[in-house]
Amino acid sequence: MDDTLPAHAGGAATRHRVVPVRLTGQDRPRDNVPPQWHRGMTLLAAISLFIGTRGAWTRAVEEAALPLAAVISVCYAGILICGVLALSVRGRKALGRVDLAVLVLAITLVICRHWMQHIGTDEGVLTTQAASEILRGHPIYERPWPWLFDREGVGVTKTMSGGGDYTYAYPPLAALLTAPVYALVHSRAAATGVTTGALIVGTVVLWRLLPATWRPAATAVCLGFGMLPNYARSGYPAIVAFALLVPVVVSWPATGAGGRLGRYGVLRAGCLGAACAAQQLSWFLLPFLVVGVYAVRRGELGGRAALGVIARYTGIAALTWSLINAYFAVQDFPAWLTGTFLPMTQGAILHGQGVMGISYYLTHGSGRLDFYSYASLLLLLGLLAALTLFVRRLGPALTVLPWLAFYLATRSQDGYFLLMTPLWLAAAATVPGTALATAWQPRITRVSGPGAKAALAAGLLVPAVLCVGVAATSPPPLRLSVAPEFTDQPRRGITSVVVHAVNTTGTALAPHFASRTGQGASDWWPISSGPAALGPHASAAYVLTPPGGFRALPRGRARLHLIAVTGTPMTITTVLFPVRSATSPAHAGPSAPSRAAPR
Numbered sequence: 001m002d003d004t005l006p007a008h009a010g011g012a013a014t015r016h017r018v019v020p021v022r023l024t025g026q027d028r029p030r031d032n033v034p035p036q037w038h039r040g041m042t043l044l045a046a047i048s049l050f051i052g053t054r055g056a057w058t059r060a061v062e063e064a065a066l067p068l069a070a071v072i073s074v075c076y077a078g079i080l081i082c083g084v085l086a087l088s089v090r091g092r093k094a095l096g097r098v099d100l101a102v103l104v105l106a107i108t109l110v111i112c113r114h115w116m117q118h119i120g121t122d123e124g125v126l127t128t129q130a131a132s133e134i135l136r137g138h139p140i141y142e143r144p145w146p147w148l149f150d151r152e153g154v155g156v157t158k159t160m161s162g163g164g165d166y167t168y169a170y171p172p173l174a175a176l177l178t179a180p181v182y183a184l185v186h187s188r189a190a191a192t193g194v195t196t197g198a199l200i201v202g203t204v205v206l207w208r209l210l211p212a213t214w215r216p217a218a219t220a221v222c223l224g225f226g227m228l229p230n231y232a233r234s235g236y237p238a239i240v241a242f243a244l245l246v247p248v249v250v251s252w253p254a255t256g257a258g259g260r261l262g263r264y265g266v267l268r269a270g271c272l273g274a275a276c277a278a279q280q281l282s283w284f285l286l287p288f289l290v291v292g293v294y295a296v297r298r299g300e301l302g303g304r305a306a307l308g309v310i311a312r313y314t315g316i317a318a319l320t321w322s323l324i325n326a327y328f329a330v331q332d333f334p335a336w337l338t339g340t341f342l343p344m345t346q347g348a349i350l351h352g353q354g355v356m357g358i359s360y361y362l363t364h365g366s367g368r369l370d371f372y373s374y375a376s377l378l379l380l381l382g383l384l385a386a387l388t389l390f391v392r393r394l395g396p397a398l399t400v401l402p403w404l405a406f407y408l409a410t411r412s413q414d415g416y417f418l419l420m421t422p423l424w425l426a427a428a429a430t431v432p433g434t435a436l437a438t439a440w441q442p443r444i445t446r447v448s449g450p451g452a453k454a455a456l457a458a459g460l461l462v463p464a465v466l467c468v469g470v471a472a473t474s475p476p477p478l479r480l481s482v483a484p485e486f487t488d489q490p491r492r493g494i495t496s497v498v499v500h501a502v503n504t505t506g507t508a509l510a511p512h513f514a515s516r517t518g519q520g521a522s523d524w525w526p527i528s529s530g531p532a533a534l535g536p537h538a539s540a541a542y543v544l545t546p547p548g549g550f551r552a553l554p555r556g557r558a559r560l561h562l563i564a565v566t567g568t569p570m571t572i573t574t575v576l577f578p579v580r581s582a583t584s585p586a587h588a589g590p591s592a593p594s595r596a597a598p599r
Contacts, residue, residue: 125151134176174195195235198232238281272317274320354408364475366476392439398427481499481575503539514565
């Protein structure tokens with residue numbers, strides 16, 4: 001190739017040779033320079049590793065686990081060095097290596113914490129017991145194991161019918177994965193080891209699939225902030241589901257592109273089915289994914305071809321789910337069906353940070369708690385309809401939408417929101433709005449303009465809001481007054497209480513009683529005397545004794561409440577004990593009736 005150029009100066013055909021110039025480091029293109037926000041993300045990921053690390057180091061020293069404490073001390077040095085490098089390296093590849101180092105440090109700290117705390121809570125204990133039963137060939141569903149809950153730190157889920165759930169109530173995959181580990185270690189650490197391992201694998205997969213600039217955020221969200229490692233050390237099967245959902249939601253609009261699933265599409269579908277066989281939270285994401293993938297593929301291929309893609313996608317997921325569940329369904333189908341759907345049907349006692357707190361904490365109760373469940377279901381359907389109508393706008397938020405419904409449920413604990421937060425990050429990094437620009441949306445006649453569309457979307461949520469209003473404003477069904485019997489030995493407390501209850505409704509109610517000072521209810525208070533059911537508009541006196549025969553009075557500003565709940569219909573009535581703290585006078589008369597119900 002000729003490397004000379006003609007020059008036209010006064011008609012002279014002179015030629016000039018082009019001399020290549022070597023660029024210095026300062027003159028090279030800035031394409032290799034990482035953006036400043038990437039440095040910031042790396043720095044935040046490194047800083048997030050400080051969360052909880054001091055507590056882990058302190059515990060290691062106090063328990064004489066000095067090698068572990070030394071490892072944590074080395075991790076401290078690694079965090080500091082990564083902070084320096086994040087702000088000083090020049091190239092993208094160099095910063096990528098720093099991101100990898102932060103990930104390795106995070107994994108090391110997660111393993112150290114699991115080493116010191118791995119006994120698990122009720123989820124982990126139940127999963128370990130289920131794994132043990134699998135190894136012995138026994139059924140795992142509809143088999144109560146009450147002795148598991150006698151151990152410290154293992155709580156039982158109380159039900160509104162006055163009982164508790166002592167059975168395994170999750171799909172079987174987590175227990176199946178735990179079984180071979182339990183065969184080796186014979187410890188409660190088997191389940192927590194599986195969930196911690198799943199968390200690490202899921203984090204590494206997410207880190208690898210994300211664009212390089214987003215990888216530090218994966219380290220921080222999955223491992224650094226400490227939320228998910230805590231759930232993993234507790235043995236939550238949802239951690240296994242999260243790990244399986246990572247490849248499903250990363251760049252999900254690409255699923256079935258061109259009308260073919262391909263190997264990666266088949267892997268996505270299989271992981272989706274396996275996630276649904278690990279924990280029920282995956283079930284709520286499934287319909288949103290199906291709607292989103294169908295809309296994108298219909299915009300590209302047309303309706304019939306899009307249906308074909310969805311049929312193959314959901315078919316592979318269903319086949320995977322069926323294969324994992326087949327053994328247990330054949331072993332005892334009614335028990336498997338009941339156990340798998342138990343979290344939706346058990347009628348667990350109120351708990352969480354959602355709107356149910358209006359009836360549990362702020363008022364004297366409600367006679368229509370079921371309407372919170374109706375509201376949750378209606379919100380889920382309304383959000384699914386809104387996604388169908390406005391997928392181009394709401395599609396990027398597809399991995400966040402399903403969890404909004406739990407905010408209205410009677411069980412609205414924050415774990416339902418945060419366990420799947422890494423999937424939010426996956427969507428933010430890999431599903432830009434442009435990926436949905438050609439997605440199909442149904443044409444809605446007489447609805448045009450952003451204002452009208454916003455009104456339509458809001459209208460889809462109105463039924464859920466109305467149900468919340470019914471539940472929150474409904475008065476409690478019982479009118480209660482309490483007369484406690486106090487003692488000063490061994491400390492100030494209650495040994496029994498007489499409760500006068502009036503049923504203000506036209507329905508027979510079977511009340512069950514417990515106390516609470518904060519967000520959780522105590523064990524049920526046995527009824528020494530009083531009817532099992534209170535007829536319509538009837539009244540009766542109940543004599544209750546606290547669990548163990550003694551209920552200590554709270555100190556300071558804490559207040560002691562008595563709650564009366566019923567399972568069918570689901571109701572709650574709350575009354576304040578006529579004492580505020582352990583410093584109250586020795587005698588206290590009966591409390592005033594709960595205000596929300598008329599005399």
